Amino acid sequence: MSGPLLAVRGLSLAIENGRGPVTLVRDLSFELEAGEKLGVVGESGSGKTLSMLSIMRLLPSPPVRVIRGEVWWEGRDLLRLGERELRAVRGREITMIYQDPLHSLNPVMRIGEQITEALTAHEVRGTEARLRMLEVLHEVGMPDPERSARGYPHEFSGGMRQRVMIAMALALSPRLLIADEPTTALDVTIQQQILDLVGRIHARTGMAVIWVTHDLGVVARLVDRLLVMYAGGLVESGTTAAVFQAPHHPYTSDLLGSLPRPTGEQRAALRQIPGSPPQPADLPTGCPYHPRCAQAQARCRLERPPLLPRGLGAAACWVPREQWK
Amino acid sequence: MEVSTLPSDRRLVALRAVALVKDYPARGGGPPVRAVAGVSFELESGRTLGIVGESGCGKSTLGRLLVGLELPSAGALEIGGTLRSRLGGRELARRVQLVFQDPYSSLNPRRTVGGAIGEALRVHGLARGRGEERRRVRELLETVALPAGAAARYPNELSGGQAQRVGIARALVPEPRILVLDEPTSALDVSVRAEIINLLVGLRERLGLSYVFISHDLAMVRHVSDRVAVMYLGRFVELGPWLPVLSAPLHPYTILLRAAVPEPDPPLESARRVPVVRGEVPSAARPPSGCVFHTRCPLAEEVCLSTVPDLAELRPAHLAACHVAARRVRGGEPRVSQALEADAVAALAD
Numbered sequence: 001m002s003g004p005l006l007a008v009r010g011l012s013l014a015i016e017n018g019r020g021p022v023t024l025v026r027d028l029s030f031e032l033e034a035g036e037k038l039g040v041v042g043e044s045g046s047g048k049t050l051s052m053l054s055i056m057r058l059l060p061s062p063p064v065r066v067i068r069g070e071v072w073w074e075g076r077d078l079l080r081l082g083e084r085e086l087r088a089v090r091g092r093e094i095t096m097i098y099q100d101p102l103h104s105l106n107p108v109m110r111i112g113e114q115i116t117e118a119l120t121a122h123e124v125r126g127t128e129a130r131l132r133m134l135e136v137l138h139e140v141g142m143p144d145p146e147r148s149a150r151g152y153p154h155e156f157s158g159g160m161r162q163r164v165m166i167a168m169a170l171a172l173s174p175r176l177l178i179a180d181e182p183t184t185a186l187d188v189t190i191q192q193q194i195l196d197l198v199g200r201i202h203a204r205t206g207m208a209v210i211w212v213t214h215d216l217g218v219v220a221r222l223v224d225r226l227l228v229m230y231a232g233g234l235v236e237s238g239t240t241a242a243v244f245q246a247p248h249h250p251y252t253s254d255l256l257g258s259l260p261r262p263t264g265e266q267r268a269a270l271r272q273i274p275g276s277p278p279q280p281a282d283l284p285t286g287c288p289y290h291p292r293c294a295q296a297q298a299r300c301r302l303e304r305p306p307l308l309p310r311g312l313g314a315a316a317c318w319v320p321r322e323q324w325k
Numbered sequence: 326m327e328v329s330t331l332p333s334d335r336r337l338v339a340l341r342a343v344a345l346v347k348d349y350p351a352r353g354g355g356p357p358v359r360a361v362a363g364v365s366f367e368l369e370s371g372r373t374l375g376i377v378g379e380s381g382c383g384k385s386t387l388g389r390l391l392v393g394l395e396l397p398s399a400g401a402l403e404i405g406g407t408l409r410s411r412l413g414g415r416e417l418a419r420r421v422q423l424v425f426q427d428p429y430s431s432l433n434p435r436r437t438v439g440g441a442i443g444e445a446l447r448v449h450g451l452a453r454g455r456g457e458e459r460r461r462v463r464e465l466l467e468t469v470a471l472p473a474g475a476a477a478r479y480p481n482e483l484s485g486g487q488a489q490r491v492g493i494a495r496a497l498v499p500e501p502r503i504l505v506l507d508e509p510t511s512a513l514d515v516s517v518r519a520e521i522i523n524l525l526v527g528l529r530e531r532l533g534l535s536y537v538f539i540s541h542d543l544a545m546v547r548h549v550s551d552r553v554a555v556m557y558l559g560r561f562v563e564l565g566p567w568l569p570v571l572s573a574p575l576h577p578y579t580i581l582l583r584a585a586v587p588e589p590d591p592p593l594e595s596a597r598r599v600p601v602v603r604g605e606v607p608s609a610a611r612p613p614s615g616c617v618f619h620t621r622c623p624l625a626e627e628v629c630l631s632t633v634p635d636l637a638e639l640r641p642a643h644l645a646a647c648h649v650a651a652r653r654v655r656g657g658e659p660r661v662s663q664a665l666e667a668d669a670v671a672a673l674a675d
Contacts, residue, residue, distance in 0.1 A: 043514045157605055187379035187541065189602040192585040196601045214515050217587030221594045241591045251516075258519035260548035262586040265572060267548055270519035276484035277514055292516075 004031035004072075005208055006055070006176060011069030013050055015280075016062065022281045024064065025051050026233045029307075034175065035206040039219035039240065042229035043277050048212050051229075052178050054079075056096055057086055092122045095169035099181040101161040105153040111164050112137075112149025119171050136167040140197060159190035163197070170201065180212045195222055216259060220244060228252050231278050231288035238313020248315035250295045250324070287317070295319045338406070339503050339535040340368040340391065340421070345400035347386050351610055358610045360386040362559035363400070365636075368503070373529065373536040375550030375567065377543050377582075381606055383559040384539045388507045391537060392423040405502060415499075418449060422496040426508035428488035432480040438466075438491050439476030445498040465494040468532075470524060486517035490524065497532075505537045510545060522549060543586050547571050555579045558609055558617040561636055565643030573662035575645035575654065578618050580666045600666075600673040616648065623672035624649050624665065 011028040014021040025047040032038050042048040053059050055071050057078060071078040073089060081089070098104055106114055112133055119129040137145035140163040153161055162182055169177055179198070183191035199222065202209055211223055219226055219240060226243045228236040228251065236249040247253040257271030275292045278284060287305055290296040299318050307314045310321065345364045348357040360383045368374045378384045389395040391402065393409060402409040404420045412420065425431040432441055442462045443452070452458035463473050469490040480488055489509065496504060506525065510518040526549060529536055540546050546553060553570045555563040555578065563576040574580050581602045588594055604621045607613055613620045619629040628648050636646040639654045653661045 043516055159605060187606075188543070188585045189379065189582060190605065192587075192599060193601055195587075196599070215587070216515075216589040217594075220589050220591045221587040221599070244589065244591050255516055256589060258516060259589050260522075260544040261590075262544040262547060262583060262588055263572070265568065270522055270548065272520045272523050273516045274520070276486055276517050 005034040005036075006032040007070075007072040008051075008055065009070045009072065011051060011054065011071065012067040013047070013054055013059070013064055014067050015064045017281065021067070023067075023283075024232050024280050025054075028069070028229075028234055030227055030234065030237065032176070032208055032210065035202075035208055036225065037202060037209045037211065037223040039223035039226045040210060040212045040229060041214065041216060041219055041226060042212075043214055045231070045277055045280065046229040047232040048229050049180050052096065052180055052210065052212055056090055056094060056178065057081075058090075058096070088122075091118065091174075092172045093174055094176045094178065095172070095174045096178040096180065097162070097165045097169050097182045099184050101158070101165040102153060104165060105161065107153055110150055110152060111156075115149075115164075115168050115171055118168050122172050124172070132171060133167075136171050137164075139170065139201070140164070140167040141193075142167065157190075159186055159193060162186065162194055166194070166197065166201075170205075173205065174207060176208045176210065178210045178212070181214070183218065184213070184215070191218070198222070216244075216256065217262075231283060232280060233288065233316065234307060235289065235317070236313065236315045237307070238311065242312055246311060246321065248310035248313065248321050249289075249317050250293045250319075251289045252315075253324075254292075254294075295324050336372070337370040338367050339370040339372075339404075340537070341403040342366050342391070343401045343403075345387070345390055345402065346398045347383070347390055347395060348398040355610065358608075359559055359612070360609060361390065361397075362612075364556075364559075364561055365400075366554060366561065366564060368535050368537060369551075370502075370535050371529070371533055372551040373538050373549055375546035375553045376537065376539045376556055377541065377546040377553060378556035379541060379582075379606060381558075381609065382556040383609070384541075384556050385507055387556070388423065388505045388537065388539045391503075391505050392421050393417045394423065415449060418501070419499045420501055421503040421505060422499065422501040424489075424492055424496045424504055424506045424509050427512045428485065428492040429480055431492055432488065434480050436479075437476065438471075438478050438480075438483070441491065442466075442476075442495055442498060445495050449499045451498065461498075465497060468497060468528070469494045484517070485513045486520055489513060489521050493521075493524070493528070497528075501534075503535045503537070505539070507539045508541070509538075511540065511542065518545075525549070543571070543583060555582065558606065558612055560617060560646065561644075562618065562647070563645045564636065565640070565645075569640060569643045575639055575643070575650040575662060575665070576618075576647045577622050577624050577649070577665060577669055579645075580662070580669055581623075584666070598670055598674070600670045603673070616646070623669045 009029050013025040014023050028051055040048045054066055066079055115133040116129045119132055134145045137148055142148040142163055183194050223240055226240045227234055230251050236252045254273045258273055260270060273292055278288055284291050286302045287300045290300040305316045305318045307316045343365050345361055347361040348359050351358055364387060376384050390397050439462050442465055443458050446452040446458055446461055452461055462476055466473060466475055471490050510521050538549050547567060550567045553567045554561045557578050563570055563579045581600055584599050602621055607620055615631045616629040616634050619625040634646045634648045636644045637651055638644050639651055
């Protein structure tokens with residue numbers, strides 16, 4: 001089949017807060033090619049995690065629900081799939097790992113059994129399941145897989161638990177791994193072990209990866225293409241190299257300027273961004289970034305900019321980069 | 326940045342720690358857990374000492390020792406020229422204060438900002454009467470660039486950045502000379518971190534403060550520090566001026582830690598080979614023999630397993646606790662930092 005592996009079209013999510021629906025994600029569209037590594041960058045409340053959960057139909061619904069949109073996978077809209085068909089995709093073709101593996105591991109079940117159970121749910125049984133379980137534990141670098149398999153989640157460190165989660169996610173050789181801040185709670189040397197592991201698995205299996213993070217350094221190291229989200233919307237997309245070299249949305253540009261660098265002989269002043277990200281129930285009119293934006297013009301306060309072609313990518317900003325102050 | 330060698334030119338020492346140790350009793354008996362295992366340093370007045378390390382390295386415990394929230398099991402602490410043990414609670418509070426990581430958890434949700442700062446003023450006996458209290462609250466809010474109207478707000482009405490400003494204002498109530506900042510930006514959204522860092526840098530200049538800046542974020546530590554200490558399993562493994570410690574590190578742990586931090590710079594990232602450190606930090610209850618880093622160190626030799634390396638001055642004002650680096654520096658080898666990094670990369674690439 002030609003065309004993208006995954007296509008999200010016009011996805012909007014809302015939550016009921018008693019006074020009516022509040023939009024959390026607005027009109028999100030993007031595509032992912034087979035084997036691609038895509039980064040989704042945003043701060044807390046940007047809608048990045050909810051968007052990914054909705055692709056997997058794992059939204060806490062209610063209270064959050066999909067208002068509009070389609071999620072195309074292999075010619076099918078996942079948002080309109082029956083529960084049985086969905087189960088054949090979720091966990092098998094698309095899997096997800098999270099920031100806190102403890103939330104997704106069963107605390108009273110040995111990790112080997114949990115992986116075998118995941119396999120059994122998808123018709124891999126008996127000796128075959130057991131061998132595959134040991135194989136993936138070995139692949140993710142668990143020491144002594146036979147012994148690790150008999151351990152309970154609490155007996156492992158955060159880094160090791162994340163390896164177990166990755167093992168479980170990989171057991172069925174998915175075509176897409178969605179990773180939601182899986183290294184945010186880990187130390188930087190352990191984070192590097194996980195980034196290295198995912199990089200190796202990607203190189204060997206060619207599975208596509210969506211890596212959700214607030215850390216621009218991590219995406220610079222890992223992904224080919226980037227989506228930047230702010231206040232529930234996509235504000236910029238492009239190749240990682242292009243977005244970092246010449247961002248077309250002031251938010252991306254400001255964020256890059258505000259980061260201290262870990263190396264180099266010089267220390268530049270950090271560019272300070274006034275204010276803080278808005279609450280979903282209290283979004284400014286027009287462009288949601290305009291109250292914090294040094295480039296904002298009259299139009300930005302009134303009209304929300306759509307995603308416009310900019311450079312080789314796209315940005316939701318009325319003011320072209322060439323006209324920035 | 327300039328490190329003077331002339332005694333007459335030396336700045337006053339704001340804080341001096343000598344062989345500080347902190348032990349905690351182990352859960353279920355056994356030998357105590359040594360969270361801080363003999364840390365010594367001087368903080369010069371008006372300067373910032375950055376302390377960087379990963380979770381469990383003892384950096385937060387060290388911070389709590391420095392402000393008197395914990396008492397050391399051994400060692401001495403001198404604050405503004407007086408032994409900490411000779412300072413009463415109020416007097417200690419007027420010399421050193423702690424700023425916490427999570428600004429919300431350190432604020433009472435049912436008390437307004439003005440109420441919280443006012444209470445701190447009364448606790449320290451620094452406000453005589455309502456009028457003076459209100460005036461001081463206004464001044465402190467102004468110091469951290471919050472509008473006077475913020476005094477009437479409750480913590481849940483504040484953004485993360487505003488709440489951390491309140492945390493800083495409250496720490497400034499007793500007019501301390503030293504602030505210990507424990508991960509002051511880690512709980513904040515990325516886009517508001519720069520504003521808090523710029524505020525802290527400005528306050529240090531304006532009020533003549535000295536900082537101990539504790540963080541797991543190496544880039545942030547690099548940005549704000551005059552000197553940097555790298556901590557691993559309760560010890561300083563490297564200590565010196567920020568530039569040599571972070572640009573030409575001598576301890577293999579610093580070298581690997583720095584390499585593990587991804588840089589927001591795709592061409593640079595795609596050009597470099599990142600060495601991946603083996604294993605995880607051992608338990609502080611059973612630290613390895615010899616050099617505590619030897620279990621993960623790609624350059625470890627026989628001697629590292631048996632003998633604890635001294636934190637020795639290998640370059641001017643630049644100390645590292647590593648047998649291998651010490652031998653190679655003293656042997657006159659040029660560009661030891663780069664050579665060690667190349668050796669580490671080669672040893673870890675399999």
